[in-house]
Amino acid sequence: MTGSMSGDMLELYVDLHRHPELSGAEERTAARVGGALDRAGFAVTSRVGGHGVVGRLRNGDGPVVLLRAELDALPVRERTGLPYASTGPAMHACGHDLHLAALCGAAEALSRSRDRWRGTVVAVGQPAEETLTGAAAMLADGLYTRWGRPDAALAQHLGPFPAGWVAHARDTVTAGSAWLAVTVFGRGGHAGLPGAVSNPIPVAAAIVTRLGELFPAEPSTSDGVVLTIGAVRAGDRANVVADRATIRLTVRSLDSAALDRAVATVDAAVREICAAAGSPAEPEIVVTTRSAPGVNEPLAAERVRAAHVATFGAARVLPVPPSMATEDFPLFGADATVPTVYWAVGSVSAAAWTRAPGADFVEKLRSVPVNHSPEFAPDPVPTLRTATTAMLAGARALLDSLEETETPT
Structure with missing residues (x-):
């Protein structure tokens, strides 16, 4: 050496x-x-x-x-x-x-x-x-x-x-970020009784799709936002309808104000989709961690x-x-x-x-x-x-x- x-x-x-x-x-x-x-x-x-x-x-x-x-x-x-x-x-x-x-x-x-x-x-x-x-x-x-x-x-x-x-x-050398945990709710039960249950998984899928539309993978401006879906969790059996689905995601930007706007956009999109789907309860949207841009x-x-x-x-x-x-x-x-x-x-x-x-x-x-x-x-x-x-x-x-x-x- x-x-x-x-x-x-x-x-x-x-x-x-x-x-x-x-x-x-x-x-x-x-x-x-x-x-x-x-x-x-x-x-x-x-x-x-x-x-x-x-x-x-x-x-x-x-x-x-x-x-x-x-x-x-x-x-x-x-x-x-x-x-x-x-x-x-x-x-x-x-x-x-x-x-x-x-x-x-x-x-x-x-x-x-x-x-x-x-x-x-x-x-x-x-x-x-x-x-x-x-x-x-x-x-x-x-x-x-x-x-x-x-x-x-x-x-x-x-x-x-x-x-x-x-x-x-x-x-500015690194982005700031917000980590979010989004939980949407359904009514769990038997997969053979569709009228008695409310499946949260299609709602979660709609949220994932919508967020992908709102936040392109390659931001076009310096204050653009990158959103990444890191995990989706719901249920563990094919014949059991889960009563909730959780999406874990990050949003990140070089601009703190843009990051705040992105968190608000995610919140609004999730609530709109849950309301349109007739979810039995309001979604839980929690910012679990935040970091500032590095300068x-x-x-x-x-x-x-x-x-x-x-x-x-x-x-x-x-x-x-x-x-x-x-x-x-x-x-x-x-x-x-x-x-x-x-x-x-x-x-x-x-x-x-x-x-x-x-x-x-x-x-x-x-x-x-x-x-x-x-x-x-x-x-x-x-x-x-x-x-x-x-x-x-x-x-x-x-x-x-x-x-x-x-x-x-």
Whole structure:
């Protein structure tokens, strides 16, 4: 291993990938990350906001920079065929295992190079990102009161583009989202007595169809909304009419006002269809989770981007549009009082990218396994090396540049 990555971090990545843990159950993962930070010389505290881990490394007076990675995996059964694949019902299908190894690798490198920077680094292993609850839990447990409000917070995420590259969006980088649980009601009973029952499944199907008409899969404007039906549940026997059907969906947009309008549109459409179908009870429509759009602070983001250009070369630092993925990392911005910077790291092997069908970058992007897919398999060595180096370069840039802008005394 060369550059900013050690063999220990590759071993850590493989181990975390082999042993994924779902949101809220990341005990083993947290212990591995805490152990790596402890060995790097960080003062480590566990069980912050659940299984959250916080490591702090003080290095004299100067800025405080927070580095964050996610602990949790997804309820996806892996089909990568990797020798270190998970064999259970959970999988690191979004790259959080590699984010964690890169965080620990950057922390180790910062600890070894304390003669090159001044300030404090706070390394955070956040639980429950996939449920959009972990950041709020850590903040509620005193992250910024117990360890101090940072001068900047950094995070990165794997994406399905070539390993060795990083990507930066300007200003807004990720979408905001609302998760909804919609329950429509019927009268359950025997399938052979149609006059005595009211089947909610056709009503749910009509709602799914109508929402697909209202929200095209490819939004045509910057404030467009992406709606995804993630789950439909109703009954479990062919000869029993269910008494309810539940639809779980997300709406997401780069614009908070558009997101609010979308939630209202879903609510109105559901109620209209239920009324027209003669449902025996009003539907239940609950927003279970919300997240805000992610917006990079321009000055800090430009310093990090410039550091990446200096480190990787301009040809490997891609300008990209905002992502419709959603995150709870914006909460670390504490209502825009803490500058946040978020970027993407490529994960596709050179061979897989070459084989991928498509005449251009966008077509290839749509043909390789993406995050949350059971086939998502980052090319470990170049991806981990790049992610570790990217986090290290970003941290050093802000530790140095923030200190340079302090008022002389």
